[in-house]
Amino acid sequence: MYIRRSLLFFLMVITRFAPSPTGRFHVGVARTALFSYLWAKKNSGKFILRIDDTDKERSKKEYEEEIKEGLKFLGIEWDFEFRQSERIEIYQKIAFQLIKDGYAYKCYCTPEELERYREEALRKKISPKYPGICRNKKQEVDEAKPFAIRFRVPEEEFEVEFEDIVMGKIKVKTVDIEDFTLLRSDRTPTYNLASCVDDADFKITHIIRGADHISNTPKQILLFKVLGHIPQFAHIPLVLPDEGKGKISKRAEKEISEIYISELKKDGFLKEAIVNHLARLGWAYGDKEIFSIDELVKLFDIKDINRSPARYNFDKLYWLNSEWIRILDDREIVQRLKDFMNIQDEPKVLSIIPQVKVRVKTLKEMAEMIKPIFGITMYDEEGKEKFLKNEKAKKVLEEIVVELEKIKIESENARAEFDKMMKNIAEKYGEKVVFVAQVMRMAIYGKLVSPPLFDVIKVIGKENVIERINSAIKLIEHQNQK
């Protein structure tokens, strides 16, 4: 499916997200994907997914899968996708053509030699760029020796200048740009070559990528000029980890699993919240905090992105997630809950959602809070110790059984009757209502925390509740015997 070349084609915004499948899909990468996607959508353009897998050593299929799954989960859909490994011949052809046209040359320096130059330069504290040894060598010599192909940066001293949509005007002198490699000695293309060729071929209008690519841009512009297509650039500041130093990808190998999209999904974060949070990192729209993806498409603008790096902030993500749990329709919540618990009786779950959704921050927590409705698998130890122990608790429970029998749960004023019952029992045993409530909560839910008791009873059903209370009574008796 190739994008048709038409008049529209030249006006259309085309962005791309070009991850290299050499690592997991984390929030930093996801944000650049999101921004590229938003910009394309906002302009009714196209969004391309390009897998930059020219590094065959490090590229892994599993990472590619994780990236795609992550994008799908977040709702970032692409119009077209391809892999650079499928286009190797194209890059090679162009590299050799560039030699013919005088824009590139063969470099016979060995990796070992280059490494030596580098180390020496670093030791002498001078710029470790390629010294241009092969630049003026006769090109036909040593045809049998392995060679790489390097770009010939113009001799004249001038400034390569570009207007970055986010960063503003950036100028770099040609003397500060080295003769970068286009094709390796094993004939595989480097990132700079493959990336520019593709961006030119697919007529990418806006390259939106991380700020770590700023220093590649002047090189690429030189190459783009030769290729005849220069996109606009928008370099977005990197996302910094929650704490500590260095960029997120360098810390990614470490223990922080919360930065991976797949982990966030597993932990019960909603795509709405993640997207919302990602968008607000380095971008704002007045005082507005909650953005749906549709609103983002409308309101987002690359030029409003901040130039300073933002720190990833879990507290805010949690807050946004709880907000989104409340915003989403209860039926939708039930569907999404299926990844976290087995749901046979949907209506039952649905009926308790309103009481649960204000109490949790993630779907995972939500599932945990709902599960006891279908049966107590174990009693909370601390709660058992506190409320399911002595004779008084037993008496209270027995009393509850008797009184509960009298209440018609479905009737109009059942809730009021229930409240009155609790109060009366508390008074009778010289306790506060809290005590009675907690004893009951432990008996029917097995936990110290639950949705309001009356709602729980309604969902579980009076018969089952009484059964559970009787089990709890037996538990107390059993413990007292010991």
Add this chain to the structure above:
RNA sequence: GCCCCCAUCGUCUAGCCCGGUCUAGGACACCGGUCUUUCAAGCCGGGAACGGGGGUUCAAAUCCCCCUGGGGGCGCCA
């Protein structure tokens, strides 16, 4: 060492471009209070920032310079 970028509460940010309306606004987090059968949520309130130094100007968070601090890059990685 060289190159590029940045700098407002702890964090994300509004304001900065087009100086006065900023006794610097919002949000998260935090701390009080209130409500309450648990836990939350809600409501009310609180503390909390223009990195430092020079200019320019009647007036600077806003413009200029220096310093400091932070980030990124300097591969036959992407």
